[in-house]
Amino acid sequence: MRFNKKHLYGFLIVVCLLWSAIFIISIDSIGVDLATERASSILKVIVKVLTVITLLFAIFLTPPFFKNLIVKEYLKDAVKAMQLADMAVYKEAVILLEKLNMVSLTNRIVSKEDLVFLEKDFSALRLLALEGKRETLTLLTLTHRLLKFLIEEFDEQSKTRKLTKNTLNIFLEDILVEVIGFSSSIVQLPKTSELEKSKVINEKIKFVKAPPFENFKHLPRGLDFKADSPIPLIFFDFVKSTGDILLFRAAALALAPKPFLARLLNHLKIYIPPEIKSQEIKQITGENLELSLIGFVSVNNLSTGGQTVKAYYSNLDRFFVVLGSPEPDSLKQSFWDSYLDGGFFKEVEIKKIRRGGKEIIEMTFEASDVQRYYSQNRRKFHTAIKTDK
Numbered sequence: 001m002r003f004n005k006k007h008l009y010g011f012l013i014v015v016c017l018l019w020s021a022i023f024i025i026s027i028d029s030i031g032v033d034l035a036t037e038r039a040s041s042i043l044k045v046i047v048k049v050l051t052v053i054t055l056l057f058a059i060f061l062t063p064p065f066f067k068n069l070i071v072k073e074y075l076k077d078a079v080k081a082m083q084l085a086d087m088a089v090y091k092e093a094v095i096l097l098e099k100l101n102m103v104s105l106t107n108r109i110v111s112k113e114d115l116v117f118l119e120k121d122f123s124a125l126r127l128l129a130l131e132g133k134r135e136t137l138t139l140l141t142l143t144h145r146l147l148k149f150l151i152e153e154f155d156e157q158s159k160t161r162k163l164t165k166n167t168l169n170i171f172l173e174d175i176l177v178e179v180i181g182f183s184s185s186i187v188q189l190p191k192t193s194e195l196e197k198s199k200v201i202n203e204k205i206k207f208v209k210a211p212p213f214e215n216f217k218h219l220p221r222g223l224d225f226k227a228d229s230p231i232p233l234i235f236f237d238f239v240k241s242t243g244d245i246l247l248f249r250a251a252a253l254a255l256a257p258k259p260f261l262a263r264l265l266n267h268l269k270i271y272i273p274p275e276i277k278s279q280e281i282k283q284i285t286g287e288n289l290e291l292s293l294i295g296f297v298s299v300n301n302l303s304t305g306g307q308t309v310k311a312y313y314s315n316l317d318r319f320f321v322v323l324g325s326p327e328p329d330s331l332k333q334s335f336w337d338s339y340l341d342g343g344f345f346k347e348v349e350i351k352k353i354r355r356g357g358k359e360i361i362e363m364t365f366e367a368s369d370v371q372r373y374y375s376q377n378r379r380k381f382h383t384a385i386k387t388d389k
Contacts, residue, residue, distance in 0.1 A: 308364060
């Protein structure tokens with residue numbers, strides 16, 4: 001077990017309590033040797049005051065200290081994470097995925113028994129939070145449900161009842177997307193009309209670029225589930241090249257309430273010719289623009305009654321600022337030809353906007369088109385991840 005500040009606090013608590021008890025017991029016996037009875041009385045008062053302070057100190061620190069001594073290490077950290085309302089879901093997902101990833105790295109294959117064992121531990125963690133906040137229990141319940149979903153997927157996908165590391169990584173990404181997606185059901189925007197809500201979302205879109213996220217061990221910055229904020233995106237620019245194809249994969253998309261959209265946009269492919277890396281590029285066009293998904297929102301379409309998705313893209317590098325950006329028509333043609341082999345959208349609106357002094361590409365499309373295409377090509381997305389490993 002790791003030695004941390006809580007262990008030090010516990011040690012200090014025990015020392016202070018023992019010191020106070022010994023001093024109180026012995027104060028009467030040493031009072032005779034004091035210069036005056038008055039000095040003895042003053043000393044007794046001081047000791048009692050210090051004892052009360054020590055007890056208060058112990059009351060606030062002792063329960064979590066002893067609780068954390070009992071709980072396993074990864075559960076202990078999860079309990080602590082549950083106290084942070086805004087980050088609770090994400091931290092739980094990271095802890096869970098890190099544990100699964102550790103199993104895959106040590107055993108090379110993961111058995112269903114490993115997953116069932118984790119599911120039981122997570123169920124125990126949920127019980128620890130029964131006396132906590134209602135939101136905390138809800139978040140734990142959702143994540144626990146997702147782990148059970150992972151076990152069901154395991155049964156469905158694996159005939160040998162063994163899961164390879166590459167396949168596990170696919171499920172890990174999916175489960176993280178699902179956790180963030182389900183967590184959005186807890187996020188409530190202010191009670192306003194749909195039109196006003198749409199304006200609020202579009203005006204407060206946040207573009208966040210997080211640090212590299214390797215083996216689920218680095219907690220990204222920027223996740224924000226405040227009630228008055230739009231659903232945010234945490235973006236990771238994992239970029240691996242295979243010939244002229246660059247695979248951009250967002251490790252976690254916070255999207256309400258359509259996880260399939262997150263999965264789809266999670267595996268965005270854009271064709272980029274080799275000359276994109278050349279220092280002699282004079283003009284950026286739709287054919288050589290390196291696009292990265294940096295954010296999106298999902299709002300109700302008042303005219304059609306369906307759901308509209310607005311996705312935002314940028315290449316996030318100096319070319320975008322120095323050399324300008326492509327015209328929408330050129331970009332639209334390139335997007336149509338290269339994004340998921342074309343034929344994806346019935347209609348797509350592409351335009352340039354400015355956010356934070358930068359030109360951003362805004363694409364608007366219907367969620368139903370995304371859902372339809374994803375349901376028909378789910379295997380393709382998983383295959384793309386396997387070949388990218």
